[in-house]
Amino acid sequence: MLSGIQPTGDFHLGNYLGALRGWVEDQHEHDSYFCVVDLHALTIPRDPAELRAKSMECANLLLAVGLDPDVCTLFLQSHVPEHAELSWLLECTASMGELRRMTQFKEKTARGGEEAARVGLFTYPVLQAADILLYDADRVPVGDDQRQHLELTRDLATRFNQRYGETFVVPAAAIPAAGRGARIMDLQQPTAKMSKSAESPQGVVLLLDPPEAIERKVKRAVTDADTGTGSVRYDPAAKPGVSNLLELLGLATGRAPAQVAADYSQYGPLKVDTAAALVELLRPIQQRYWELTADPGVAEKALEQGADKAHSVASVTLRRARHSVGLLPRP
Numbered sequence: 001m002l003s004g005i006q007p008t009g010d011f012h013l014g015n016y017l018g019a020l021r022g023w024v025e026d027q028h029e030h031d032s033y034f035c036v037v038d039l040h041a042l043t044i045p046r047d048p049a050e051l052r053a054k055s056m057e058c059a060n061l062l063l064a065v066g067l068d069p070d071v072c073t074l075f076l077q078s079h080v081p082e083h084a085e086l087s088w089l090l091e092c093t094a095s096m097g098e099l100r101r102m103t104q105f106k107e108k109t110a111r112g113g114e115e116a117a118r119v120g121l122f123t124y125p126v127l128q129a130a131d132i133l134l135y136d137a138d139r140v141p142v143g144d145d146q147r148q149h150l151e152l153t154r155d156l157a158t159r160f161n162q163r164y165g166e167t168f169v170v171p172a173a174a175i176p177a178a179g180r181g182a183r184i185m186d187l188q189q190p191t192a193k194m195s196k197s198a199e200s201p202q203g204v205v206l207l208l209d210p211p212e213a214i215e216r217k218v219k220r221a222v223t224d225a226d227t228g229t230g231s232v233r234y235d236p237a238a239k240p241g242v243s244n245l246l247e248l249l250g251l252a253t254g255r256a257p258a259q260v261a262a263d264y265s266q267y268g269p270l271k272v273d274t275a276a277a278l279v280e281l282l283r284p285i286q287q288r289y290w291e292l293t294a295d296p297g298v299a300e301k302a303l304e305q306g307a308d309k310a311h312s313v314a315s316v317t318l319r320r321a322r323h324s325v326g327l328l329p330r331p
């Protein structure tokens with residue numbers, strides 16, 4: 001199993017409930033690789049000092065949510081050069097047309113235009129495919145927004161295998177069920193996903209938000225004008241804001257959103273309980289995070305151990321791929 005997360009922006013509840021929380025459970029059941037994708041972060045402008053700081057912050061947060069470096073393999077993408085090299089072989093497998101169809105590329109270039117976009121932004125999903133294929137991953141736990149990138153990875157693996165002979169394992173996405181964290185919505189704009197690049201920070205609950213900020217954001221969450229009887233119900237299409245709160249409270253307390261809805265007839269108490277449950281959900285993570293930042297040696301050791309293990313697996317797969325396409329081994 002493999003998954004990745006970019007060391008950019010601040011981790012939020014969507015990242016945690018859509019991806020990270022599942023990773024923590026999965027690590028005990030699968031041979032798992034978790035990659036901080038620092039090369040992907042370079043696809044849009046970044047300050048070098050900030051990238052360094054964010055990469056460590058990201059590693060510490062992954063440890064704080066519960067990844068155990070003695071159970072899984074946690075590493076930085078740039079520490080394993082095979083990722084960039086396999087990416088090239090896969091760029092020579094992918095077509096311009098299929099990359100141009102990627103919604104993320106279209107969205108990210110919508111404002112500034114394609115002309116100025118970095119080529120890396122265009123080839124981003126190919127590097128992601130390399131991340132996955134290097135580890136023979138058959139399971140890739142991600143949020144719903146990564147569905148298209150996973151389809152592309154499957155297409156590239158299949159095409160490469162057809163062209164050059166069996167080389168890669170064809171992976172499958174593992175996406176949480178609807179209503180169970182696949183797509184957590186922005187609290188201010190409940191028809192858009194909660195995102196690191198949201199327009200209003202008030203709609204995004206960060207993993208490191210202090211309790212007061214969580215309470216304030218949930219209290220001001222956009223619901224809707226229909227407050228009559230039966231107005232607290234799980235119906236994402238008709239009531240996106242309320243449904244998102246029900247989903248959040250359900251995820252924090254281990255219940256289905258419709259089951260949570262049965263306990264409420266008004267928005268106020270639902271918000272109060274949701275905020276309180278989220279504060280409790282995040283409290284232990286925040287506490288571990290602050291302990292870890294006080295002791296940078298822990299993350300450094302985890303990343304060193306992770307890079308060694310990842311390299312030992314990735315180098316074997318890359319050798320196989322190089323051989324398949326006809327590159328000679330070094331004498």
Ligand code: AMP
Pocket residue numbers: 004005006014015016017018019020141142143144145146181182183184185193194195196
């Ligand atoms: P990113 O923030 O784009 O690096 O995403 C890291 C992981 O979090 C990926 O698996 C995403 O699919 C997942 N993710 C990001 N935003 C959300 C969201 N609003 N709801 C559910 N999952 C999300």
Ligand code: TRP
Pocket residue numbers: 002003004005006037040127128131132140142146149
């Ligand atoms: N594109 C993913 C995101 O933005 C991050 C990512 C990079 C990833 N490489 C990956 C996710 C490999 C899963 C597997 O969330």
